[in-house]
Amino acid sequence: MACARRLALFLIALFLLTSPGMAQKRVALVIGNAAYTNAGALENPANDANDMADALEAIGFIVIRALDADRRTFDDKVRAFSVALEEADDAVFFYAGHGLQVGGQNYLIPVDAELKTERDLDFEALPLSFVLRQMELQREGKTNVVFLDACRDNPLARNLARSMGTRSSSIGRGLAQVKTGVGTFIAFSTQPGNVALDGTGRNSPFAKALLARIGEPDLSLAGMMIDVRNDVLKSTGGKQVPWDHSALTGEFYFTRGALRQPASATNAEPASSETEQLERRIRELEEQLQKKTDATDMAAAVQLAQLKERVRVLDQEMKRDMQAIFRLQRKGFKVTDQAEKAEIRSEVSRKHLEMARKGQERKKLNEIIAGLEKTANVEAEE
Numbered sequence: 201m202a203c204a205r206r207l208a209l210f211l212i213a214l215f216l217l218t219s220p221g222m223a224q225k226r227v228a229l230v231i232g233n234a235a236y237t238n239a240g241a242l243e244n245p246a247n248d249a250n251d252m253a254d255a256l257e258a259i260g261f262i263v264i265r266a267l268d269a270d271r272r273t274f275d276d277k278v279r280a281f282s283v284a285l286e287e288a289d290d291a292v293f294f295y296a297g298h299g300l301q302v303g304g305q306n307y308l309i310p311v312d313a314e315l316k317t318e319r320d321l322d323f324e325a326l327p328l329s330f331v332l333r334q335m336e337l338q339r340e341g342k343t344n345v346v347f348l349d350a351c352r353d354n355p356l357a358r359n360l361a362r363s364m365g366t367r368s369s370s371i372g373r374g375l376a377q378v379k380t381g382v383g384t385f386i387a388f389s390t391q392p393g394n395v396a397l398d399g400t401g402r403n404s405p406f407a408k409a410l411l412a413r414i415g416e417p418d419l420s421l422a423g424m425m426i427d428v429r430n431d432v433l434k435s436t437g438g439k440q441v442p443w444d445h446s447a448l449t450g451e452f453y454f455t456r457g458a459l460r461q462p463a464s465a466t467n468a469e470p471a472s473s474e475t476e477q478l479e480r481r482i483r484e485l486e487e488q489l490q491k492k493t494d495a496t497d498m499a500a501a502v503q504l505a506q507l508k509e510r511v512r513v514l515d516q517e518m519k520r521d522m523q524a525i526f527r528l529q530r531k532g533f534k535v536t537d538q539a540e541k542a543e544i545r546s547e548v549s550r551k552h553l554e555m556a557r558k559g560q561e562r563k564k565l566n567e568i569i570a571g572l573e574k575t576a577n578v579e580a581e582e
Contacts, residue, residue: 225559226290228253228261229281229331231308233297235268238314243400245296248349248407252294253545255414257529259455261292262552265545270312274326282334287556290452291335292345296407299350299375305329306375308350328378336381343452344384345421349406350375380447387425387444389432394440405435406442414454421452510565514558521555 232249234242246267253265262284266277285291298309302318307325309315315324328348335344377392389406403411409431413424429442525548532544 225288225556226256226261226292227281227284227288228256228263228292228294229277230256230263230265230292230294231269231274231277231297232265232267232295233269233309233311236298236309236311236313238312239298239309242297244402244404244407245349247402248296248404249294251403251411252296252347252407252414254532255411256292256294257548259415261290262549262556264549268311271310271324271326274308274310278326278331278334282337284556285335285339287559288339288342290343290345291339292347293331293335294347294349296349296404299328299348300325301375306378328375332378332380332384332386336384339383342383343448344380345452346380346384346386347406347410348375348387349389349404378445380445382447382449385421385444385446385448385452387428387442389442390440391443405432405440408435409442417455418453419455421448421454422446424454514562518555518558521551521558525551 230249230253232245232247234245236242249265249267253263257263264277264280264284266273269277281291281293295308297311300307300309302321306328307321308328308331309325313324314320332344332346335346375388375392378386380386389404401408406428409428412431413419413427416424419427425442425444432440432442528544528548528551532541532548535541535544
């Protein structure tokens with residue numbers, strides 16, 4: 201019985217210390233639309249999206265990306281993003297391409313949109329509010345960050361205005377201000393009602409400034425946007441002023457200290473308070489088990505012992521998956537062939553999905569652990 205108790209306590213300690221709850225899951229949707237069929241091609245959104253996706257992956261985000269997304273692809277990617285959001289702590293949406301506002305509502309424009317009539321908005325454009333709803337739905341206490349480089353001069357807006365006649369006054373210049381839910385931060389490449397520049401280099405002025413700052417350790421999101429704003433003002437001669445709206449309830453950091461690797465990849469020690477709480481829970485459970493010798497306690501110890509091997513295997517597999525992701529990402533930074541880069545990104549995404557599945561299994565095991573603690577009459581710490 202003493203051996204079984206020690207085994208039970210060891211497993212609880214192992215499981216709680218390596219619980220997925222100790223690591224953040226960070227997901228991002230990155231879309232760059234450049235090759236418009238009916239509006240002329242844009243120079244930089246594909247580069248902006250690819251570079252931003254690479255930067256986010258390098259700091260630990262699971263990234264869903266799409267280039268030149270038509271309406272169906274746009275819908276598919278947002279749906280995949282919504283699924284990934286269910287277990288995410290931090291979420292980022294980055295969009296580069298055409299957008300427009302009609303009646304105070306902002307729309308993101310797929311590459312196959314024509315927008316010949318007002319009715320076409322419902323079928324060919326994607327409301328920004330729909331994406332925001334997916335990010336905020338049932339995610340109280342989580343963080344959402346949105347970057348929109350979609351305020352370019354848009355010929356589709358002019359076409360739509362001609363078809364709307366006197367109602368064309370509802371079509372605004374650039375994008376409209378957005379009201380967000382608690383926990384959401386949204387940044388536009390320029391102030392509401394203004395048009396942003398596409399840029400003449402590899403990236404737009406806004407994307408270039410973001411990429412230069414997003415990996416900087418210990419730089420808060422608010423501080424980063426001040427730097428981005430100043431960079432864009434300087435590079436555009438004061439013509440473009442990035443604007444943001446925040447409903448965050450605390451500081452947010454893309455990167456903290458020297459931890460430049462993905463948070464999900466590290467087996468970081470719990471904070472001091474978390475460690476103390478864990479030790480107290482184990483001591484309480486040990487005291488309870490030492491007082492009991494009935495069949496229920498014995499069954500709990502046996503069940504915990506049976507879980508031990510599966511937990512150990514999951515730990516090893518997830519560590520190997522993360523190591524493989526690091527190797528692939530390092531390889532991807534050195535590769536110049538776009539087809540090979542795409543293949544590497546696909547393999548990274550597959551590895552991330554495998555880790556997510558294993559994380560779900562471990563979450564279920566955690567629920568079993570909690571049930572066994574309850575059976576032992578140990579009140580769980582909040």
